[in-house]
Amino acid sequence: MTSLLRTCAxxxxxxxxxxxxxxxxxxxxxxxxRAPEPPPPIKQQEASPKERAxxxxxxxxxYYERGRMDVALxxxxxxxxxxxxxxxxxxxxxxxxxxxGENARAEQNFQKALSMAPQNSxxxxxxxxxxxxxxxxxxSIPQFEMALANPLYKTPEVALINAGxxxxxxxxxxxxxxxFRRAQLAAPNNPSAIYGLAVxxxxxNRIDDARGWIKRLTQQPPAPPEALYLGICIExxxxxxxxxxxxxxxxxxxxxxxxxxxxxxxxxxx
Numbered sequence: 001m002t003s004l005l006r007t008c009a010x011x012x013x014x015x016x017x018x019x020x021x022x023x024x025x026x027x028x029x030x031x032x033x034r035a036p037e038p039p040p041p042i043k044q045q046e047a048s049p050k051e052r053a054x055x056x057x058x059x060x061x062x063y064y065e066r067g068r069m070d071v072a073l074x075x076x077x078x079x080x081x082x083x084x085x086x087x088x089x090x091x092x093x094x095x096x097x098x099x100x101g102e103n104a105r106a107e108q109n110f111q112k113a114l115s116m117a118p119q120n121s122x123x124x125x126x127x128x129x130x131x132x133x134x135x136x137x138x139x140s141i142p143q144f145e146m147a148l149a150n151p152l153y154k155t156p157e158v159a160l161i162n163a164g165x166x167x168x169x170x171x172x173x174x175x176x177x178x179x180f181r182r183a184q185l186a187a188p189n190n191p192s193a194i195y196g197l198a199v200x201x202x203x204x205n206r207i208d209d210a211r212g213w214i215k216r217l218t219q220q221p222p223a224p225p226e227a228l229y230l231g232i233c234i235e236x237x238x239x240x241x242x243x244x245x246x247x248x249x250x251x252x253x254x255x256x257x258x259x260x261x262x263x264x265x266x267x268x269x270x
Contacts, residue, residue, distance in 0.1 A: 053083030060092050064099070072096050087116035091123045098130050106130060121146075121153040129162055137169035157187040164196045168203070176200050191217055195227050202234060210234050218250075225251060229260040233269035 047055075060075035073096055079089045093109035110127045117123055128143030144163035148156055164179035180196035187193060198213035214231045217223055228251040235244035251261050 049082040050086075053079040053086055053089070056082065057086065057089050057092060060089075060096075064092065064096055069096050069100055085116065087113045087120060087123060089113075090116070091120075091126055094130065095126060098133070103134060119150060121148070121150040121159070125159045125162070128159070128166075132162065132166035132169065137166040140166045141175075157183045157190055157193065160186065161190070161192045161196060164193075164200075168196075168199065173200050173204050177204075189220060191220065191224065191227070195224070195230070198227070198230055198234075202230060207234060207237050211238065222254065223250075225255040225258040225260040228254070229263065232264070236267075236269065 056075045056079035060072045060079060063069070063072035063075060072092070076089055076093055076096065079086070080093075083089070090109040090113035094106045094113060097103070097106035097109060107130075110123070110130060113120070113123045114127060124143050124147035128140040128147065131137070131143065132140035141163055144159045144166070147153060147159045153159070160179050160183035164176045164183065167173070167176035167179060177197065177200045180193050180200060183190060183193035184197065194213055194217045198210045198217065201207070201210035201213060210230070211234050214227060214234060217227050218231065228247050231247035232244055232251070235241075235247060248264060251258070251264065255261055
């Protein structure tokens, strides 16, 4: 009810002068009421330096994944200027410099990241993989184990698989088998874990076990070229020429330009 109508109703109930009643009854609304003006928009609060640093770090990580190390460094420089106390930024610096072959800078940044966040599983994993990739596979194992000690670590299978690979690098096949089995329990269909188990079995001359793991892997295509090549080697040891030829055909058809395909004529399995 409009204020004008309420006024008229009050006038009628109070039996006031007829002129007022007539005025109320004959006062049409000539224009529709105007909608209230919208309130001024709330000004968006500017992102904090920490939030902007995270955005630049995320961009840096993306460019690292794409192989654009130059742009990745630009983004990380922006991030470090905004938030110099964020450990993840220095972890990413370490990855980028490692990819560029600037090992002194890589190590400096990994160590800085670890000093800031010694319990961070991702940083521990990355430092372990750096050690393994740069001639220190045995020293990498404690780093992977520290990463795995964190019950909140989101991707334990990654650290387990890489710990298995690094164990193979210093010929501890029993340790490698243990890591790959733990990875396979954490992620039952992970092809890298299954392949790792096949490699260990082959190196330990458990050829039937190796064959079983490779068959399991090739049943969830696409099997990677290294798995098909290992299948060739396994069947060659078992003297199953038909199965060996099947793996050769698959490798040539699926990965004609791969290093594994180019290695077929040499027949090397070591």
